[in-house]
Amino acid sequence: MIEVAKQEESNSASLQGVIYVRFKEQAYEQEVIRMLSLFYPHMQVKVLESSAIEKTADQDVMVHVNIKSSPDTIYAIVSVETLAAVKGVDRSRPLYQCKSRLLILPEHATDVQIRRATKRAMVYALHEALAAFTGTSQPWGILTGVRPGKLVHDLLLHKPQAPTWSEVVHQLQSNYRIDAVRSQLLTDIAKRELMVVPDLYSLKQREVSIYIGIPFCPTHCAYCTFPAYSMVDKARYAEGFLDAMMREIEMVGRLLREYKVPVTTVYIGGGTPTSLKAKELSELLESVVTEIPGHKAWREFCVEAGRADTITKDRVDVLKTYGVDRVSVNPQTFRAQTLKLIGRGHSPDIVDKRFHLFREASFQNINMDLILGLPGESLSDVQYSLERTLQLEPDAITVHTLSFKRASEVTDHRDAYAVAKDSEVYDMMDHVARQMKVANYVPYYLYRQKDILANLENVGYSLPGKEGIYNMITIEEMQTIIGIGGGASSKWVMPDGTITQQQNASEPSAYIAHMEQMLEKKERALHRVLSAIQSFGHLS
Incomplete structure (x- = not known):
């Protein structure tokens, strides 16, 4: 049994105070x-270590x-009531x-399967009880993960009993x-993904994608925790960093050729890749298109x-020369005071102005x-901001909800x-x-983040x-992503769907130095992953 005593008023999301939690078994404390x-986003949660509940008032709440x-x-059963009701003082709230x-x-069932089912049952009942008690519910129900779309694909992959689209909608609402x-x-979104990438479910058995991280930025944004070091750091490290990264690119390309594994997409992010000077950017892209097969x-x-402040005509020309066919120009907002x-x-x-540089260079995405x-x-x-963005007629618009990421300026x-x-x-x-x-x-x-505003x-x-x-590929974890460069994470998705990760040093x-x-270490991992793909027998 879990008991919760909440100080101050009961069921408003704007309340200030403390929620006291007592656990009989603390296996699911964090959930x-x-x-x-x-x-109760503004309430402080404290776990009670002793058997006694601290000083309470009639309006406090008990959760069992x-x-x-x-x-x-x-299955799980959850009940919620005020202490006033428990004491018989006020039965107006049921x-x-x-x-x-x-x-x-x-x-x-394995221990892992039992724990997952227990957690799901507990969170479901807890959500329903709190929703009834507060008169509100969460837009994402019992889900806390960043990739809710995977639920849809998991349902669709249960052939021959795969549900219809309307049944998928019903199951998302009912089960989660x-x-x-x-x-x-x-x-x-799942429909769109399968329309754009019809072989989405078989990519992990045939191909890989590449992510290349450039950990430099002109300034560090208050909300950001991506690897991003200052332009002063860039001036000090750029040459040695690029030389090291090209060694990594060469190694990856060599193994891709050895195992004859095709590449689906190449994505260069950061930081801000256009923090590199035009000459540095050219050297990087020359290495990419030369070493990574199948350009x-x-x-x-x-x-x-x-970052618009890093986009110049000579950099745009370099991107065009090496066949880059999709770019991002990110305003985040069009309010100067917010920027x-x-x-x-x-x-x-x-x-x-920077957006038009790309359009004038005939970039179509x-x-x-x-x-x-x-x-x-x-x-x-x-x-x-949206009106200003739409006036430019971009090909795509990605809408983020502010997230309080650990160690960001906004969070600290x-x-x-x-x-x-x-x-x-x-x-x-x-x-x-x-x-x-x-x-x-x-x-x-679509993806979500921890501590995202309004749980959106x-x-x-x-x-x-x-x-x-x-x-689409990386959010749904549908194939191996080979991470190259500072702070890049490799996600090894085996043909059978098992997933592991490997992180490069950020600084x-x-x-x-390493x-x-x-x-x-990465070469050993690549031999394992690429040989598994090759042996699966679906290479063209």
């Missing part, structure tokens, strides 16, 4: 705390969680009791308590230009990023940044979705035919 925090199991089933769905365990809007959104056959070659506050080094008007909920911004600010000094209330962020996202539909942009990929999501929209293939000097050990 309980996270769900409580979603419903019971797990019921048999050798082949498991006892809220919710039972999870009965989950059938597979025959000879995802709201109707987001259940339909996930389903629409002309890649389905997509994308560079995250990102200054978050540490972006450009004015809104520069974004327009340009993405632009916007962030909802930036400090100090309201719905009218988002409306203005959260009290210093005034951000929108959840209801305001909902209005922002709803406005964007409506305007995207009017402008004929369709959603094509990030959505990529594009004009039909302009989707970012790399984004440029550490990346250079190159030999990293190459040796």
